Amino acid sequence: MRTTTSPNSSAISGRWRRIGASALGTAALVLAGLGTAAHASAAPTLTPKTTPAKVTWAATPCATPKHKGDLACNSFRVTGGTTAFQKERAAETGKTATVTPKAAAASPTGYGPSDLQDAYGLTDAASDNGSGETIAIVDAYDDPNAATDLAKYRTYYGLPACTVANGCFKKVSQSGSTTSLPSADSGWAEEESLDLDMASAVCPNCNILLVEATSASMANLGKAVNEAVTLGAKFVSNSYGGSESSSDTSYDTSYFKHAGVAITVSAGDEGYGAEYPAASKYVTSVGGTALSTSSTTRGWTEKVWNTSSTEGTGSGCSAYDAKPTWQTDTGCSKRTISDVSAVADPATGVSVYDSYGVTAGWYTFGGTSASAPIIAAVYALAGTPGSSDYPAAYPYAAAGTSALNDVTSGSNGTCSSSAAYLCTAKSGYDGPTGLGTPEGTDAFTG
Template sequence: MRTSPPSSQSTHGRWRRIGTAAVATAALALAGLGTAAQAGAATPVTSKVTAKVSAKTIAAQVAKAHVSYTNQCDATPAKGFASCNALRVTGGTTAFQEEQAARKGTAPGTIKPNAASATPTGYGPSNIQSAYGLTSAAASNGAGETIAIVDAYDDPNAAADLAAYRSYYGLSACTVANGCFKKVSQTGSTTSLPAADSGWAGEISLDLDMASATCPNCNILLVEATSATMANLGTAVNRAVTLGAKYVSNSYGGSESSSDTSYDTSYFNHPGVAITVSAGDADYGAEYPAASKYVTSVGGTKLSTASNTRGWTETVWKTSSTEGTGSGCSAYDAKPTWQTDTGCTKRMISDVSAVADPATGVSVYDTYGESGWVTYGGTSASSPIIAGVYALAGTPSSSSYPASFPYTKAGTSALNDVTSGNNGTCTTSYYCTAGTGYDGPTGWGTPQGLTAFTG
């Protein structure tokens, strides 16, 4: 991760960023991205967690990690908030990690900031477009389409960092002046913005850069929620839609709760809009809002060059027992009509996938918390990539749910089937293990052109 941002106001159950936690450097061993509960296929929390960590230790770790923490682990969170273990991690070791490690009798993981480099070391736009059969479409499609990026807090350098990324890779300018880029608060204001936060700024940079890399001709709308609660992030999603975005990427998540179905109705039920959500970076286990039946849940892969016809190969992203793509069977959300796997009676995560492994990560330019080029991974990378693919494919019909589109081309050459790797241990194999056809970690696979993302 990057250096820690200033401490935020303490709030019950803030939701965490997903992908920028996964930072790739050769000398850095990452551990402990697991800020969401490893809940299994469909096992909701039904009682309070008994902490085995002293209050002094918790206070010290909260101070070091700059996270908001509460020890109130009720089964049903207060309205507008995620469950207590959905923490936004920005560095160090969180109290939740300390607690979970103590319960398991293991040492807690520690997330460290990485060092920025003078030049990019990860995949750039040409790599992403090549890997997913998008080179021709990226050159000609996307004009007039708007991808919305929803994140929490403000990145004061968002416009300048986006300009630097696009300039380096030879992409056309995307600025406020030429109408390509716009940044607003969840109320739609361009002047009254949330408090700045260097941790979320890195997430914002990743999201903006991946949308640019995938759909260089698209306009980009950044909607900044006041804070990392579902109420505020959900309001930001609604704002993006009211401002005209037909593609909305969300790179955040947390543990499921019984409130999720009401969140579905309030924030994610937008026919005619492709809403993508990161599946999570804490290995096997269902998260929300990836579990919403109205969104495209996006898993993560390890993307590597290969001497085959495609030129690339992919496996499930799993770095360690605590770091890898999320997946699983929802405990609360109903199964959408287009999802036909029989092992999970409710919503299954994921639908599709894209590159997420920080070891084969993407280049990002960030100067608010970092000092230039960094290489990131996580499903925060894959969500805006898939949003960009939808945008290249064209505006969905007004009554459609674009999450269903890949299912109409399931098992065809329109998707790269990922058949190897796993993200943990599960009793129903396809929940956590890749295989021919549909599986939880990678869904139906990764894009091979636009066919699977058109209505």
């Protein structure tokens, strides 16, 4: 369903995500799922993409909005081929890598908690920190299997139990109800599994609050963000976005202006171009990288995630949001996306356990839907933000230090030659990867 025209085409430039045509709306209903028990028994139809490595993937159904004005999730599910994780494990063991099945796998085929913690210098922090902190995941619609799928993931990887019974996990509607939940949707359920698993992978000692919006409208998702803060979460992850509009500055103050709360938002999956709410000046916008092992001292290497002219991490200049005081780049007169980044390339994707509307089992996911909860969890490992702070500023104080891995290769599209850093990685700040990726927690604390 992803269009393949130039990213500068007016048809997608910013974001076909908020659609109005009835034909697209009908297709979206089919792809995104009807939220019924009958639909839940069948896997959604996905149109695969491929890379030269023959890894194939497709946008999850929630990446196609159901209704005019809806926002879309930013995730992809691998459908075939051999991921970087499998190749690396094959090199370590001498065994041929297993080909990722089109359905579910019996065991993980993407990066797990130990990989992510090691890649981002978080192994010790993940073991010692996070107790008493709550990460909120904001998504649309209900995942009836959220708790059981989360338990499967955490049990497999030996993470501490996080259940309703022990008080670690809680699922609520946008009004805070634990019993009156939104209608179920298998496409958004995949997104919720991805988000919950990434929060768990990076901060296994954290509590997790899943807030499910009634729909994918900005109004309902925004109310879910407010509810997460009301319920005490100091770290709120949002893995969705849509085209910018003149209403965004009012959305900023209504939904995202929460001092003392680290709010992360995925930068988008359609290459160069800004989207909202990643463009909000009150959030940490999170770009995406391709993550692979290497012979360097770090043991890992990253580059900008970019598959094609219309697929890769988002970046660019907001048309409406003012530049926050902590941003000093000169290529955008207004807010620049992104701030920081983490793994998002499906070919170097992360393992997720999911069972609602698909064959129960292990899948590999990518997209900036993966990087946003990863960064929210890093903030949680770093500790509670200052009560008057906007934590999006924290990484800027650490710019150029060893607290961030500077990503210096790759691009996500075409932009002005006078401000090439907006779409091309370089030393220091750039649009696709921001200030870089975490190396420990020091860049995420005040």
